[in-house]
Amino acid sequence: MISLSGVTFGYDGRETLSEISAEIPQGTFAFLTGPSGTGKTTLMKMLYLEHFPWSGQLEILGFKPNTLYEDEIVDLRRRIGIVFQDFALLEHITVMENIALPLRIAGKRSEDYREDMEQLVKWVGLGQRMHALPPQISAGEKQRAAIARAVVNSPDVILADEPTGNVDPEMGTRILRLLIELNRLGKTVLIATHDLHLIRSSKGQVSARIYRLADGKLTQSGSEL
């Protein structure tokens, strides 16, 4: 469960998000939409704990980030899978090593997760590219690698910021399908996108909630555009 109540945040003293309130129950598939520059990425950054609210209450999986110690924030971050807008893969290590990074960081030994990793890599369709470096693969492959990295830890929440922004429509549909599959496994999936086509193409595949941000305010929520 993600809960926001009167959350305000901004940069350099200027408010970007103003009095945001929303409830996203566990297992929800949701879109966060709105024109560019309205604060979607800022809100996502707050949900994956890169930023903390100036005021208001934010609660993620039962925890209030503003009240947590550093090690508790780290634990909470490990329960959130992030698909970054720019993929954010480390370019000097292979696709496979990028995907395994959250497990390594969590202290797991490579021999304990090697088989699961290979299955995951195949699931996202990167079986042939697992030993390539990120600069050697296409944008669509990078995005699928980013999705695999986001779910490798089996997180409760998956936050995807413009996951189809840098790929062609066909690849966008494929990525959407992967995220819907993850939602069917019980994960909460929140996708920030300005791509209305992507939202429309989810119809019939998943019951999605839609949150709309405009001028820093969450002005509409429901299941229709």
Added chain:
Amino acid sequence: MIGLLCPDDGPPIVPTRGWSAWITITTAAAMGFLAIICLAAGLAAGRLAATWEADFEGLATVSVQAEVGEIESRIARAVEILETTPGIGRVRVLTDAEHAELMAPWLGESLPMDVLPMPRLIEVERRGDGPDVPRLQARLDQTAPGALYDDHQVWRAPLIDAAQGLSLLAWAATTLVILTAAGMLALAAQASLAGNRDVVRVVRLIGATDAYIAQAFIARIAMRGFAGGLAGAALGVLALGALPAPGPGAELGLTLTPGTLTSLLLLIFVPLGTTAIALGAAWVAVRAALSRIV
């Protein structure tokens, strides 16, 4: 140590290449090279001071001046006094050949010592705290006029002070090199972190603790410090080994022969030093930088 340098069994999260890597390696190499030169200078100056001190510590001379016909009797009386003076051990009159050798640089070879009114020298070995100089000189003045006792204090002390000062300067330079290395490596660590800001951000957001990130960066910087320090120290030893041999009075030379115990010790300790400095500097820089990122 290995656990400290390897945060886990996977590939490095810090890129192994890039300009910041070369800054660290080059800085450590330059500091390693300079440290070897300064240490060699310190060792040479220390050797010089010790040699001078040892050479002159137990020796004094008595110069005897008299007319040619009287010189031998004056020397005999002076020797007699010296041999009965407490604080004085062996007494030896320098031979004509030794006198001629001493004078040769100024007066040339084949000096007719027996006809020239030259002062003659008696070498005296001091024992314990040495003789009571004023009392000894008074006895010499009375019994062998023209005999002058000289324990070389007047010129020996400033020379030894100068050599010791030189040694101190070399050690001070070594300390400055170490401090500069610490500063440069801290800056290199900051540059490395700044150059990998995106890596830090991503790794942190996917669940890495600050300690994990710091360890990864510090391990990488320390290894670069070691590699650079080793290369610089090896170059320093080779450069000193290539200097021409100083010949007699070798304590004056900066030469360091590759393969000797001293050079091996320097080759071990200088890279370890640059590694330790890199570790410390990186730790401070990385922790400070992490507190500013995200």
